Structures are given as structure tokens and as C-alpha cells.
Amino acid sequence: MAPSLVVPAVQNHRSAAAKTVAEEEVLRRRNEELERELKRSIEREEKMKMELQNTWERLRVAEDAEERLCSQLGELEAEAVDQARAYRERLVMLMEQLSAAQKIIESATVQRS
Template structure:
């Protein structure tokens, strides 16, 4: 029974270490996703500003 308990303890330690690695990887993926979302948002804002400027230019050209 002691041997079985030791085997179970070892499996538990392996599972705990795997869980820690997975949590660490998840944290890295979340940080990367936040960075990508910020970059995407900045790009969308830039494109909206370009579109707005182009519309203003077209309106000013049309009114001349």
C-alpha cells in the first residue's frame, strides 16, 4: 500500500507541474493576445482617420 501511495504521489506531482506549465503558457498567450488586440485597434483607428481625411478631401473637391 505504501508503494501504491508513493506512485500516486509521484503522479500527483507530475500533474501539478504540468498544470503550472499550462498556466504559464496560458498567461503568455493571453499577454500576446492583448498585444495583438492593441495593435489591431491602433490600426483600425489609423484607417478610420485616413478614411475620414479622404472623405473630407472628396467633399471639399466636390464643393468647388
């Protein structure tokens, strides 16, 4: 009877060893899969960091451009106000000259009559 007890023990040991090897293979494959996924995730993260950096740089350039445009707009507004004042002064002066000329013409017309 003793030999019949030894055989099943060897078979159980071989079965357990095969099961362990199979489980290790499954775990090894799963580990490789997780490592690949981690690598892809790290690559995506790096790509996103670069995109964020590029976006940040574009934003900084846009803000600088906005500041320059606002400054130029302010200068143009000041120039436009100065031109409008000069135009108004010229218009008032021409109106005064025209009024004076009309008075001279009227007085010359009245004297001839």
C-alpha cells in the first residue's frame, strides 16, 4: 500500500508545480502588459506636458502681443484726439475768416447802395 501513496503525492506535486508555473506565466504576461501600459501612459503624459508647454508659450506670446496692441491703440487714440482738436481749431478759424469776409462784403455792398 505504501507505493500507492507515493505516486499520488508525486502526481500532486507535479500538478501543483505545473499549476504554479502556469500561474507564474499568467502573472508574467500580466506584468508585461502592465509595463507596456505604464510605458504608454508615461509617453502620453510627456506628450501632454509638451503640449501644455507649447500652449503656455503661445499664451505668453499672445499676451505680449495684446499688450503691444493696447499700447499702440492708446497712442493712436491720443493722436486721433490731437488731430480732431487741430481740425476743430482750423475749422473755427476758417469760420471766423468767412464771417469777417462776409461782414466786409456786406459793408462794401451797403456803402455802394
